[in-house]
Structures are given as structure tokens and as C-alpha cells.
Amino acid sequence: MIDTGDSAGWNKSDWPAIGRGTAHWIIDDHDWAPMDQGDPLQTVSAPIHSAPAASGPPLLVDADGNRYYDGRLTITFVSPSGLRRVWPLPDQAAGSVDRPAYLAGDRQGHLFLFNSVGRIARLRLTLADPQPFVLESVFTNHVPDFQDVRRIWCDPAGRIVVTYQGSHLALIFPTGQVPREIEDKILPQDLRRIEAQ
Numbered sequence: 001m002i003d004t005g006d007s008a009g010w011n012k013s014d015w016p017a018i019g020r021g022t023a024h025w026i027i028d029d030h031d032w033a034p035m036d037q038g039d040p041l042q043t044v045s046a047p048i049h050s051a052p053a054a055s056g057p058p059l060l061v062d063a064d065g066n067r068y069y070d071g072r073l074t075i076t077f078v079s080p081s082g083l084r085r086v087w088p089l090p091d092q093a094a095g096s097v098d099r100p101a102y103l104a105g106d107r108q109g110h111l112f113l114f115n116s117v118g119r120i121a122r123l124r125l126t127l128a129d130p131q132p133f134v135l136e137s138v139f140t141n142h143v144p145d146f147q148d149v150r151r152i153w154c155d156p157a158g159r160i161v162v163t164y165q166g167s168h169l170a171l172i173f174p175t176g177q178v179p180r181e182i183e184d185k186i187l188p189q190d191l192r193r194i195e196a197q
Contacts, residue, residue, distance in 0.1 A: 001170040002018060002168070002170070002171070003167060004020070005018035005019050005020050006021065006170070007019040007041060007167050008043070008150075008164075008168055009041045009043035009150065009153055010041075010151070010153075010155075010161070010163070011035055011036075011040075011042065012039050013039075013040070013156060014155050014156055015027065015028055015155055016159075016161045016163070016169055016171065017035060017041050017042075018167075024041045024145075025171075027171070028156075028159035029156070030114075030181035032115075034118055037065050039129040040104060041151055045150065045151045045168075050066055059071045059101060059103035060105060062105050064079075064080070065079075065080040066078065066080070069103070070101065070150075071101025071103055071115050072094070072095040072096065072099070072101050072115055073095055073097070074086050074087060074088050074089060074093055074155065075087050075103075075113075077125065077132055079178075083127075085127065085132035087131065087132050087133045087137075089113075090135050091122070091134070093121035094115075094120070095115025095116050096115070099116065100115075100149070101113065101130075102115070102149055103152075104152045104153055104154055104160050105154060106154050107154065108130075109124060109125070110123070110174060111123040111124065111125065111133075112160050112172070112174070114162070115147045118145055119139065119143060120138070120143055120172070121137070121138050121139075121140075122134060122136045122137045122139070123136065123137075144170060146164045147164060148164055148165050148166065149162060149163070150164060151163050157175055158174065158175075159171050159172060159174070160172040160174060
């Protein structure tokens with residue numbers, strides 16, 4: 001978690017970014033880098049419009065044009081051809097109807113569902129009968145209570161990024177491995193803070 005900026009967001013290439021005063025910095029695949037002068041810090045996502053096959057905006061539209069809906073008690077999959085599958089979420093991945101759900105996909109075909117305080121569920125789309133999804137894992141260690149989420153996405157380095165509370169940024173490494181170049185940038189006091197949670 002990075003909470004040292006005045007604002008958090010992303011640049012036009014989808015790299016996570018932090019703003020402090022008039023300075024804006026991106027976190028690329030190996031280091032901090034200043035943002036280009038003509039590249040504004042974006043902090044508001046463009047809305048995704050709902051397909052007629054489901055009500056409300058989708059949680060995610062993947063690279064193949066598949067849309068995913070709900071994320072609280074079910075996951076609904078709708079393909080561009082109109083194939084629709086509804087999967088009731090298992091108890092350990094079900095959310096609450098009074099809490100928003102967010103979904104992001106990584107490059108390995110995992111779907112990361114954020115629908116509960118301090119928990120992330122990792123799913124995989126299978127489209128098999130009768131279970132179109134598989135719950136692969138549930139993560140609870142060191143997961144912040146993401147409030148006022150602005151955006152959750154997969155950045156160009158393959159990380160899942162969460163911008164929340166206006167100035168907070170979380171980087172999630174789906175492979176479980178933090179690259180050495182990034183690990184070397186984590187301050188010892190920040191590591192102690194995480195380990196104390």
C-alpha cells in the first residue's frame with residue numbers, strides 16, 4: 001500500500017501514479033518515474049455501459065468482450081455472442097448486498113473479486129457445466145479495507161492495482177512474487193508496518 005501522496009490514479013498508459021503537490025510519478029515495472037508533462041493524472045474511471053442482457057453496468061469487460069456482472073451473491077458471464085451463465089458464489093466468496101463489488105482480471109486468466117472487507121477471492125472462468133467458474137483461492141492476510149474505490153485494474157506490468165480513498169494505491173502481484181527492482185524500493189519501516197498488521 002502506498003499512502004504518501006496527495007492523490008492517486010493512473011496515467012494514459014494505465015501505469016499507477018501518485019501525485020504530491022504539482023509533481024506526478026508513475027510506478028512502472030521496475031521503478032518510480034516522473035510523468036510526462038502532457039500526461040495528466042487520471043483519478044476518475046470512464047463508466048462502462050451495461051449490455052441489454054444484464055441489468056446495471058458490468059463489473060468487468062475483458063479483452064475478448066466478455067462482460068461480468070453482480071459480484072455480490074452471483075457472478076453472471078455474458079459473451080459477445082449472447083451466451084449467458086450465472087454462478088452462485090460459494091459462501092467463502094459471497095459478498096454483501098450493501099457493499100459494492102469490483103472485479104479485475106490478470107494475464108493468466110484469473111479474476112480477482114473484491115466484495116468484502118479485508119478479502120480478495122481469486123476465480124477462474126471455465127464455462128464448464130454445471131460450474132462456469134472455479135474459486136481458486138481466498139486471500140485475507142494484509143488486505144486493506146478498500147473504501148471509496150476509484151478503480152481496480154491490471155496495469156501494463158501485470159499487477160492488479162487499486163486506487164482508493166483519493167490518495168491511496170495498492171499493488172497486488174498475482175504471481176505472488178515481488179520483482180527485486182520493486183522490492184528494493186520498499187522502505188524497512190513500511191515492511192515492519194505490514195508485518196505488524
